[in-house]
Structure formats: C-alpha cells, structure tokens
Amino acid sequence: MTAKQPKSILKKTREPSAPTTTVVGSTIVRTGPPTPQSKPLPTPEEARAIALSHAHSIQIRKVLELSILTSLEQLVDFPLPDSTSTDLKCHLRYFQPSDFDSLMEERRICDKCSYPLCPNPPKRLAGGGKSTYALVNKGKKTMRFVEKEKLERFCSDICARQGLWLRIQLNPEPAWTRAETISDAQVDDKGAVSGLDLTGEKWRGGLESKILLLEEAEEQRRQAKWNNTREADIKKLEEELMEVGISFEKETRGPKQSDSLSVDIKERKNEAGMANPPELILTDENGSRVRAIEGYTPKIGPVYTRKISTEKGE
Ligand SMILES: [Zn+2]
Known part of the structure; x- marks a missing residue:
C-alpha cells in the first residue's frame, strides 16, 4: 500500500513568459525564450521609425501641455479689460474637463468667481466652521448635503450654470491624441515642434466654434438649431447643477411661449377734442x-x- 503523495502547498512555478520585444534606440532587445509562433522582428529601420514616432508624440504632448498651462494662467486673470468670449473659447480649445477643474480651483484661491467672464468674488458661506459640507435647499424636495468647496466656486447660480456648461462641452480626449489637433504637427531632428495651432489663429479662422456660451446655446435651442449631442449636454448640466442644489430652469430660460400672454397696448388719440358734460x-x-x-x-x-x-x- 503506497501512501498518497501529499499535495504541495507551494505556488506552482510560473511557466516561461512569452518573448517580448523592446525597442531601445535603434537596437532591438529580445527577452524570454523563443517560441516557434513569435512574430517576425521589425527591421532596424522599422524599429527606428517606431522609436522616432514615440519620441515625436512625447514632444507634441509636452508642447500642448505647456500651451494648456499658459492658457490656464491667463484664464485665472480673466476677465481682462479687452478680453472677449471668443478669447475665452480659444483658450479652452485644448482643455479637458480636468483642466477646467484646475482653473476653478485656481480662481477660487484667487478669490474669483469660477466663471472666467465674471469679475465678482465667489460667494462665501456664512459661519465657516470645521464642517466641509453644507445643507442646501432646506425643507425642499431637493434638500441635500453638498461639499462647501463646490458651493463656493461661483458668485451666483447664474454663473454656476454658465461655468459648468463650459466644462461639460470640453473634450475628454487629451489634445495630443485628437486627430484634428495633431494632423499637421511635425517634429524636426532637434525635437522642435511645428504645425500646431498654438496661437489659436487657425481656430479663430474656423467657420464655427464648438464651444458655446450658455446664452448662445439657449438661443440656438430656441431656434431649433440643435442636435442630440447638445441636448444630452443640457441633461448632463441639469444633473450636475442638481448635485449642488441648483435648478437649471430658473432664470436661464424665459417663460414658455404657451405661458406668456401677449397684450397689444394701443393709445387712443382724442380726435373729437374736449368732451362736454350733458x-x-x-x-x-x-x-x-x-x-x-x-x-x-x-x-x-x-x-x-x-x-x-x-x-x-x-
Ligand atoms: Zn460670477
């Protein structure tokens, strides 16, 4: 009678990993044991091209990140005496929503309303205290606790709507992977990048800007120049506003047409002169x-x- 072989409690040793190819400069380093099904290695020329392409992508990204940072710095100082809404949109063209969050944070620290076109200081909640949350809409259906920091970003509900609307429209894809941004970009042997629209000249020459101010969006909506993407954005805005206890409808939209009563007032002229008492x-x-x-x-x-x-x- 043979005793049963005890089961090992040790981890099984790993099987040899599949071979991987790493490109370092123009040389190819191969690790792991060779297997019959492995792909053919790139030629030194191909490997060099791959390496260069990676290096160029990194250069382009660095340049665009610097451009975003410069725009962010300038938007902290907004509104300048001669700044327009077009300048604002131009600065936002490479932004992702997270960049706008950084902007809101910077402006809050500088005691400025987070809507870049507003010169007012943000509202400060009374009675500082240690609590990081505040109760909004007391006694209403929409009553909720909201982070104080979120409530102290804007000076008013109007600016909150306008500011968050800008953020919602920003492209979540990084600028350095957007085809329309990098399609003309070139990097020379010294790593200098050209062909990017860093001054915003090309953007300003474009027929239509993608980012709209809330009032412009509302106007387009009224004129039915609207698509599903924009409608979805409005829904998103409503949700984000709800999170901070603000209703979207109030103040931004006028009364619906069916609600309004149109009255023609016509002043009558006294053609007969003074009336005489009987x-x-x-x-x-x-x-x-x-x-x-x-x-x-x-x-x-x-x-x-x-x-x-x-x-x-x-
Ligand atoms: Zn404001």
Missing part, C-alpha cells in the same frame, strides 16, 4: 328756455318739456 335744458310751451331749480322741475305752472342734450347751445 346739460339739462327745459323749455316751456312757447319754446323759451327755462332752467330747473337745482335740478328740480316745478310741477305747478307751465308744462315743461325735458330734453337732454350733449350739444352745446341747443
């Missing part, structure tokens, strides 16, 4: 005019005919 004229049998005594016509004496006329002198 005059009580009494005549006796002979037709001669007799006046009543304080409106009372005596019944004794001649029979009078009452005649009321508005015409003067009758």
Whole structure:
C-alpha cells in the first residue's frame, strides 16, 4: 500500500513568459525564450521609425501641455479689460474637463468667481466652521448635503450654470491624441515642434466654434438649431447643477411661449377734442328756455318739456 503523495502547498512555478520585444534606440532587445509562433522582428529601420514616432508624440504632448498651462494662467486673470468670449473659447480649445477643474480651483484661491467672464468674488458661506459640507435647499424636495468647496466656486447660480456648461462641452480626449489637433504637427531632428495651432489663429479662422456660451446655446435651442449631442449636454448640466442644489430652469430660460400672454397696448388719440358734460335744458310751451331749480322741475305752472342734450347751445 503506497501512501498518497501529499499535495504541495507551494505556488506552482510560473511557466516561461512569452518573448517580448523592446525597442531601445535603434537596437532591438529580445527577452524570454523563443517560441516557434513569435512574430517576425521589425527591421532596424522599422524599429527606428517606431522609436522616432514615440519620441515625436512625447514632444507634441509636452508642447500642448505647456500651451494648456499658459492658457490656464491667463484664464485665472480673466476677465481682462479687452478680453472677449471668443478669447475665452480659444483658450479652452485644448482643455479637458480636468483642466477646467484646475482653473476653478485656481480662481477660487484667487478669490474669483469660477466663471472666467465674471469679475465678482465667489460667494462665501456664512459661519465657516470645521464642517466641509453644507445643507442646501432646506425643507425642499431637493434638500441635500453638498461639499462647501463646490458651493463656493461661483458668485451666483447664474454663473454656476454658465461655468459648468463650459466644462461639460470640453473634450475628454487629451489634445495630443485628437486627430484634428495633431494632423499637421511635425517634429524636426532637434525635437522642435511645428504645425500646431498654438496661437489659436487657425481656430479663430474656423467657420464655427464648438464651444458655446450658455446664452448662445439657449438661443440656438430656441431656434431649433440643435442636435442630440447638445441636448444630452443640457441633461448632463441639469444633473450636475442638481448635485449642488441648483435648478437649471430658473432664470436661464424665459417663460414658455404657451405661458406668456401677449397684450397689444394701443393709445387712443382724442380726435373729437374736449368732451362736454350733458346739460339739462327745459323749455316751456312757447319754446323759451327755462332752467330747473337745482335740478328740480316745478310741477305747478307751465308744462315743461325735458330734453337732454350733449350739444352745446341747443
Ligand atoms: Zn460670477
């Protein structure tokens, strides 16, 4: 009788890993044991091209990151005396939503409303305290706890709507992987990058800018120049506003057409001149005019005919 072989509690040794190819400069380093199915290695020329392509991507990314940082710095100082909404949109063209978060944080630290076109300081909640949360919309259906930091980003609900609307429209894809941004980019032997629209000149020359201010978006919506993407963005905005206890409908949208009552007010001109008060004229049998005594016509004496006329002198 043979004893059963005890089961090992040790981990099984790993099987040899599949071979991998690493490109270092123009030489190819191969690790792991060779297997019959392994792909053919790139030629030294191909390997060099791959390495160069990676290096170029890194250069382009560095340049675009610097451009975003410069825009962020400038947007912290917004609004400048001569800055326009187009300048704002131009600065935002390479931004991702996370860059806008950094901008909001920077502006909050600088005591500025997070909507870059607003010069006001953000609202500060009363009674500082240690609590990082505040209760909003007390006693209402939408009552909730919200991080104080989120409530102190904007000066008003109007700016919160406008600011968050900008953020929602930003492309979540990094600028250095967007085809339209890097399609003309070139990197020379020294690593200098050209062909990027770093000044925003090409962007400004574009027919239509993708980012809209909230009021522009609302106008397009009214005119039905609208698509599903924008409608989805509005839904997203409503949700984000709800999180901080703000309703989207209030103040941003005017009354619906069916709710409004249109009244034409027409001023009448007095064409007939001054109106004359009616005059009580009494005549006796002979037709001669007799006046009543304080409106009372005596019944004794001649029979009078009452005649009321508005015409003067009758
Ligand atoms: Zn504001």
